[in-house]
Amino acid sequence: MLAPGHRVSDRPETAVGRRPLVYLRMGLAVALVAAAPLILHTLGFLGLVREAFWLTVLCQIGIAVIGAVGLNLLTGASGQISLGQGGFLAVGAYTSALLVTRFGVPWPVSMVGAILLTSAVGTFFGLPSLRLSGLYLAIATVASQAIILYLVKNWDAVTHGVGSVVVPRPWLLAIRLDNDLAWYWVIASAAALAVVTATNLMRTGIGRAWIAVRDQEVAAAAVGVRVGAYKLLAFAVSSAYVGLAGALTAQYTGIVTWERFTFDVSVLYLAMIIIGGLGSVSGSVYGATFMIALPAWIQQLGQSVEDTFPVITAKLPAVQLGVFGLVIVVFLIFEPRGLARTRQRINVSFRPWPFRA
């Protein structure tokens, strides 16, 4: 019963009072992820989309989701801007690739190694966060990106320098992971694991402490949150996710080169979580999907009109870049809390639906 004059709150609902709906939503999400290849296959069969292309895009989205979820724990939840995402992805990718090719480690073990090492490197570069915040920290992470990329490019003895590391196609039990469909299941499972762990982590004391540090550092310290420890923990946990994403990139693409991990990648990931919604795990998923699917869609669109306008092919990267920039600007001005907020707004407007226009 609503008291007179009471307005429907647009604050995010907590899951507690609305359990059945939460399970329904989770079930729908799982069903959608599971059915995606089938839907794609049907659409491809009908000639509406290029199935192989979009399956690759789905795999890329899955990896991006893991990285974005990780970055959102750091930037969204604990409020520390990181522009070093590309570098940390590189650490994960090279660690996993080199463990497999040099030391003959089984690839799942190499992923664990990648997660641990990336986490350690991330924590190291998080050390300035103990003394810095905001703008200065952002600049410090730019430096970490430059330093890691330099090491990867020039440490010939370890990373083959500017060359590439070729990773053999891995086996999962009796299945050889050499096609996008097989990889889709592996990546989707990993992404689901990342989403579930991150969602739950946000409900624990750790997640609450991060939010406290983000919102009021001094107040958090006053109520007994060890600010420094939780900041470093955020770097460690976030980098662990990023390490997983990097390792998956290495194993999935089968080849590791430094070009995949430039500053532009760091920017792309930051854009994902801002467009998805800072501090929201589901927002990371929306943002990653949007920012990977959009350029892919533009590319498809460009190729489809290629025959009529041959000029477009050369201009395509510039168009993609421009749309990328415009999307960021438009979202920051008109929907600063991202797609997660858009979804909430839609939910709220539908809640009293049959009874009010």
Place this chain on the structure above:
Amino acid sequence: MSTLTQLTVLGLANGAVLALVALGFVVIYKATGVVNFAQGELLMVGAYLVAAFLGVPGLHWVLALVLAALAAATLGIAIQVLVLRWLVGRGAVSVIMITIGLAACLRSAVQLIWGTVGQDMPANLPGTAVQFRGLGLPNAIVLPSTQLWAVVLAAAALVAFAVFFQCSRQGLAMRVVAEDQQVAMLMGISVRWVFALAWALAAVSALVGGLLVANISGVSIDLADFGLLVFPVVILGGLESIPGTVVGGVVVGLLSAYASGYLQGQVLGLSLGAAHDVLPFVVLVLILLVKPYGLFGQAQIKRM
């Protein structure tokens, strides 16, 4: 010996350009509180604008430079008025991200208008080869005049900006806004106009920097990479300090010039040939760990 001199001139030339670009960065940061990740793109756009106006047949080069500077200033004002005005009072992440978005837009626009292939600066700027003899040196040293011009012109531009801030009414208004926005409003200063002016000045100083760099290495998209090098410079000097940008620029310029000249070979399989790219960032991290707010920056005090 001659290597040292050449490297020093090269370092000073780069440092002077970096100082100019960093000056624009600091002006924006002081006046509006925005950390501008699009500073390198402003430099790139500036270089393209200069090249475009110099390329107009029959246009005197002085007039061409003035028109280019006006165009850059208009672009700066447009960025503030059309985009950044909406973000007053938002968090650091949003503000940083919107400048990154703007950077992508500028880069894309340049690629769409002028293509992705680099070009040479139209050669109608005055310039002569400069030879140094004597000075106790065994051989005559031939220095590219472009590098010397870069040092001289950048120094002149920096002095001009300093005079503007110290002596003009507008400069005074900008300093007041940087000090305290509320006081500035009470004094009848239009804070909006000062914000726009800050962006215009930043765009023009980046244009001068772009002109000088492009005169040495040609006009291309890669000029935007100078944007990231601004960070070591401003961290060295402090985000709020205008004299700091000169110190930071010269230190970073000389450091990478000497590193490119003298650091070679391998250490533990790590080749040092490209170390000059990364050395400024190593210095940046070290400074942040020891003196978090730079050599001339103001310490931030956290309040609840």
